[in-house]
Amino acid sequence: xxxxxxxxxxxxxxxxxxxxxxxxxxxxxxxxxxxxxxxxxxxxxxxxxxxxxxxxxxxxxxxxxxxxxxxxxxxxxxxxxxxxxxxxxxxxxxxxxxxxxxxxxxxxxxxxxxxxxxxxxxxxxxxxxxxxxxxxxxxxxxxxxxxxxxxxxxxxxxxxxxxxxxxxxxxxxxxxxxxxxxxxxxxxxxxxxxxxxxxxxxxxxxxxxxxxxxxxxxxxxxxxxxxxxxxxxxxxxxxxxxxxxxxxxxxxxxxxxxxxxxxxxxxxxxxxxxxxxxxxxxxxxxxxxxxxxxxxxxxxxxxxxxxxxxxxxxxxxxxxxxxxxxxxxxxxxxxxxxxxxxxxxxxxxxxxxxxxxxxxxxxxxxxxx
Numbered sequence: 001x002x003x004x005x006x007x008x009x010x011x012x013x014x015x016x017x018x019x020x021x022x023x024x025x026x027x028x029x030x031x032x033x034x035x036x037x038x039x040x041x042x043x044x045x046x047x048x049x050x051x052x053x054x055x056x057x058x059x060x061x062x063x064x065x066x067x068x069x070x071x072x073x074x075x076x077x078x079x080x081x082x083x084x085x086x087x088x089x090x091x092x093x094x095x096x097x098x099x100x101x102x103x104x105x106x107x108x109x110x111x112x113x114x115x116x117x118x119x120x121x122x123x124x125x126x127x128x129x130x131x132x133x134x135x136x137x138x139x140x141x142x143x144x145x146x147x148x149x150x151x152x153x154x155x156x157x158x159x160x161x162x163x164x165x166x167x168x169x170x171x172x173x174x175x176x177x178x179x180x181x182x183x184x185x186x187x188x189x190x191x192x193x194x195x196x197x198x199x200x201x202x203x204x205x206x207x208x209x210x211x212x213x214x215x216x217x218x219x220x221x222x223x224x225x226x227x228x229x230x231x232x233x234x235x236x237x238x239x240x241x242x243x244x245x246x247x248x249x250x251x252x253x254x255x256x257x258x259x260x261x262x263x264x265x266x267x268x269x270x271x272x273x274x275x276x277x278x279x280x281x282x283x284x285x286x287x288x289x290x291x292x293x294x295x296x297x298x299x300x301x302x303x304x305x306x307x308x309x310x311x312x313x314x315x316x317x318x319x320x321x322x323x324x325x326x327x328x329x330x331x332x333x334x335x336x337x338x339x340x341x342x343x344x345x346x347x348x349x350x351x352x353x354x355x356x357x358x359x360x361x362x363x364x365x366x367x368x369x
Contacts, residue, residue, distance in 0.1 A: 008222030038193035039066035039351025076101035102308030201256025277318025
């Protein structure tokens, strides 16, 4: 495995790709902005210093790819309300613990006595419910297709009277469509997420070149993978021949993971969903199907309409999530908002754009170019 990894970090291969990228960029001349929609991509781009290798007229910006960053504060508000009013045990992933809601985080709620437990998978949450029938367990399920397919599998097979799921899942291709329809951000190519694409394949992106005449590259996470995707996108832009280029073929198949897709289609329905600071985006999320209402916390329990705020004062997570603003342009960055004291959701997870910028501070000049 080590040899395979080194292959995609090979110094000479990196040099060759960088030179090819520079050649393409010279032929294009104008500025080219590429948006990725994956938190892992942002982490690995900055950690590897990819931006510093690119010509000045090629820019990489981070879109809404961090799964916890995108969770609306109102979703957390509802989960906390359910736990407070129905004596529920909340289970969720560790990254969700410090994501702020309108008033407090799950971590703060745990500190005041709420039963909140970190799990590594939904299977752990199911096991808690199965082995503790005296507890009413709620799994706060977040993430994109990479995690929603695992949740879907449990929706289809679990039938415990003391277990329910609150779904806050997002869908990547519909989000990409909505980003293309905005007039407040400008970019010329999409670097599509490798993890999500291993599940959904490449077919769901085909509307992008067909309807928007816009290039897409499905990319991996090693330096060679990322540079290959950038080169692929620049070639598409230069030749005005947009397509969906699968540049992560060792893991991504055009049809994706057929079994996982079938499970998601059976367990979920596509729905409107709240995105942090960005309002409700139509048909960009997954809600549990009516056929499995018994496991859906939103249907099992009556939740009142809560009044809350997605963003704290001066926080610019909404603009950072769509690549409109860079972390250091937020007035709170590394002042009131730091990794040890996150004010905004983008500072919590290691995949959050602000957290990445703060963690790899020596690369901040890349954001400032």
